[in-house]
Amino acid sequence: MRTAKTVDRLRQAVRAARQEGKTIGLVPTMGFLHAGHMSLVDRARRETDLVVVSIFVNPAQFGPSEDFEAYPRDEERDLAMLEEAGVDLVFMPSAEEMYPEGFATYVLQEGSLTETLCGRSRPGHFRGVTTIVAKLFNLVGPDRAYFGQKDAQQVAVIRRMVKDLNFDVRIVACPIVREDDGLALSSRNTYLDSRQRQDATVLSRALFEARAAIEAGQRRAAAIRELVRNRIAAVADARIDYVEVVDADDLTPLEKLQGRIMIAVAVRIGKPRLIDNIQMTVDR
């Protein structure tokens, strides 16, 4: 496994692979890897010849009062996991390498996809995401890029960007990986103390209960929102940011449940803000 810390090194390595006719899979990450990230790596390994993983805690996607400084990092462990998984190339640039002095060009996606859900409580977040992902796409020129479905809004925003800016890359969204008790894996779970870790299971419990209610015939989005809100509100330390029932593709709010739908939640448990979602297809 090779590592590249500079844009030049990355470009060299990628160019060589391309000349040999290899297909390239990109897995963008912010490090502190877990089984969710590794499921993306495994899928990339199966589907492409050269697997590139980027590790970069992207300052541009954190708000001024968010956890950029505290965001967990463990380079050594990450590299060991990636080596073990058979990754070919790891790109781990410094902040100065990605945002050199005088950096002034951002990719800004307008419209409802970036304004709803997390966009409402994290202004500027998706501008940071689209900017760094566009830069990575330009640098690596991947045939396929892999993202986790836990960040479903991020996937929708990136798909829109790929269409709008004509990036020649296939976006592959991979299923959420969960702990045995349902908690969706996230690097931010590391902030939870043992009591909060228990409380955090309320997100998936509420979502699974909502799914069961829909399977039993409930078709009113308002009833589903209320069910999920009530379950989460029953946990004293949980502070709801949003509970939304939306169309899974364009993220517009629904009144009646029909077609591909998503129930998405963001909840603060102690310090961390956790997100989770389930998607399902609902018939009449």
Ligand code: PAF
């Ligand atoms: O999902 C993430 O970890 C980040 O938002 C990404 C896609 C690596 C961009 O920094």
